[in-house]
Amino acid sequence: MDIGKIDQIIDKHDGEASSLIQILLDIQSENHWLPKEALTRVGEKLEVPMSRIQHITTFYKHFSLSPKGKHEVHVCVGTACHVRGAERILDTVQEVTGVGAGETDPDLNFSVETVSCLGCCALGPVIVVDGEIHGNVEQAETAAVLTELKQAETDEVMQQCACE
């Protein structure tokens, strides 16, 4: 991630050590994960020990210290979704994206996570794709949503290759 971008985020919060979590959240949402260089920069600018940053980033599940895909897919496997076939949905996700639960593909296109409950059991089974909730999904719908994203990524790559 560009150091200039990180500095911008830090400046947005006036470089206040008390805004540490907010700054980390902003970097996470911008970059999908927290690279070491970014954390070092934050530590230096805020005069916060690296150990404290590590403490926060390992405590909250929201933060990721390893690279995440461009598209984040969360599949609810809570009790309600489970009995309504979450397992099958998860299989479909893996089939389409090629990424299993807790994994990210080498091209950094998709990251798949399971979650235990999203608090909308009536909509189960539920998946969240890039922050957008898809309720009462079936395998076909899941496949359609993800295939569209995947196609977009492939097109982009093809376009780039063509340009070069």
Added chain:
Amino acid sequence: MVNLTIDGKEVKVGKTATIYEAAKEAGVHIPVLCYAKKLLPYGACRICLVEVEQMKGRLIPSCTTPATEGMVVTTMSDEIRKVRKTVLEFLLVNHVIECPVCDKGGECDLQDLTYEYEVISNRFEGEKFDLPKDEINPLIERNMNRCVLCGKCARVCDEVVGYGSYSFINRGFETKIATAFDRGLNCEFCGQCVSMCPVGAILPRPFKFKARPWQLKEVNSVCGYCGNGCTVTLGTKDNEVQTIRFNDKTGVNDGNLCIRGRFGASYVNSDKRLTSPLIRKNGELVEASWEEALETVATGLRDAGSSTGILSGARLTNEELFLVKGLAKAVGTGNLDHSGGECYKGVTQGLQETLGLQASTATFPQVENAKAILAIRTDFYETHPVFGMVVNQAVKRNDAQLTVIGDKQGKLTRMPHARTLQHKPGLEVNILNAMCRFLLDEGLAKIDGLQGVEELKVALADYSVDAVAAAAGVDAAAIKQTARELATVENAAILLAYGLPYTANSRELGLAAANLSLLTGIAGRAGSGLYLCGEKSNSQGAIDLQILPAAGALGASGMLKAASEGKLKALYVAAEDMLVSYPDKSLVEKALEKTSFVVVQDIFLSETARKADVVLPAASFAEKSGTVTNAERRIQRLNPGIKSPGQAKSDFAIFQALLSALGATAPADEAAAFAELSAATSGYEMVSLDMVGDQGYVWGSDNLAPEMRNLVAVAGGKAIEAKYQLVVGSSLYHSGTTSLHAKGPMAVVAEPYIEFGREDAAELKVVDGDLVKIKAAGGVISAKAKVDRRLPKGVLFAPYHFGALDLNRIYHGQAAIAVEVSK
């Protein structure tokens, strides 16, 4: 006050006390793992659970619950015992049982509690931790498999030291204490975490497999390094100091120590110690008997008479310094001094001319309650680390506003909300002057009873805040804000450390700081203080005893100059390695060469000792009794823990023998010497040895009232014009030259280095470890480069401790040295 009942005992405690503290006061024992007196309550371990009648239905953690009026507390019952035992069972699920080889065995809180609560079997089963050990550094070993997650190491490192090496990483069962990115420890190595760990998870490596705790004899003494005067409890066995034991009951430091105190005492066991007197015969130093050596010295000094120069180190005890004075008198010379470039002049002249004092006006603990703190030079943390920890606590716990006037960044400038007035080297006085001028202009100055106000106003005409700010490269608003705070808050402190690498503008800095302390009302006000802190363990004692040139006689630099011109017949150097630590090595060399009779009294064959005609082997701090006075005027006792090696004698015994060889009388022992010196020393008149107890005795009381309030105009410095300027100073890990013989400090900083800021390093294409050459008037020095983010563009830094660097070839006492850099 709050009244409560604990186990049937009526207790009266302060409003802020917790149940645990109240119980402690009442003499009721409650077991704890995560509680420490100096840390904020945490409540992690749940061992200290008690019953409170008013809070029935659950057990209450006594270490975090405030004591309230009428509380009825029970600290032991069947229920409590059961619950505590369960807590221990939980802890023992993952904890590896390695007690037979664990160095903590015998003083491990977990071991003791397991025994006390008879946890014979465990109802729970689980995986034992199998985490890798951190054995990368030679000082602190971390074995997280033994950790009970009390968090004391992380808390002390953050709350007291202000470094923040550790944190809890991960969550749930996987929680562990780790460093950032789980790397090996790379910190100040003060070992505060070692002292706090209740189990064997963090241990001092140098002490591994040396002794069981119960085999050690514990002796309380005072650290021999800096002017902070921390209590060090020597753990001795087989006539060696095996380790430094944790002790938060004695002295000024609350159990806090820096790397030097905790890991730096090993030099006393060094096999390089001098064990026999040496006399130069046919150009070689050869072993000789004490009789011969003393006779030679006595004859030499007698012959030299008034052309003798005596230079003493500031690590000798008060009693020894008293005999040094006696020696000067017996020889008939007034040429007496205690430090190289007369760096202490800020105290002896600066404070004398303004306040009529020659000492700091307040005690260290008062700084914790200061609301505004001005540190002149960020190196204050490097010279007096444990006092620096008090500053950290003031900033972190009590929201003190810290301002640093410094030519570089450092530990202090990184403290929360610290304001840094980063100036061009050599302009500290200008900034202090600007603050004084601002206070006078704005009518904020407390000028009642001050003399010299009008003269100062006139003299400060050129020091308007804007002019100084522009010249020094500092923010004008920050200067104003700092001055305003110092003058308006209830308690404030001004800190300035002096020492051999800080000889430049010493008197001027003392004057300017004293002026500011007068105008702000800090000088003499209870709770506030002006701290001018000496570098060495007894710098203040040396000033109190007036180890200074007699009227019209020569001081250190005067003596060296005279000696270099062949005008001195004898030089007596006690506990100083002038060739390494004094400014201007060529002058010292010449002085030693041209003086026909040189005596060096030291514990090592130092560079200076190698040039001597007679070398007398002395004793280290761990081998002597006597008193030393720290930088806050606290007189404390040294107690011998071991015997001196070979024929080495304490400096006291050497001076005693020498005095009788010269036909003069000497006090029979240290106690007699103290009685004599206290009668003869201003401020010590009313002090007797009985008064010097566990906490020492602060002469002149906690707040020393100024004898006079006299403002003295002082001219500021001028920045030098050079692309690269080298500033000289102290490194955190070393103190003087003695620490170069100590394994701990040498394990971290073993070599001299030249420090570069990142910008300069990038421009010069210098990376860590590159060999660089520094050329300046006086010669060329070369050392490995260290790149850090402390230094602004154009400023380099070099520590002064290392003889190998030859830094004093180019350092002659300047505030900054114009240098050329090449690879």
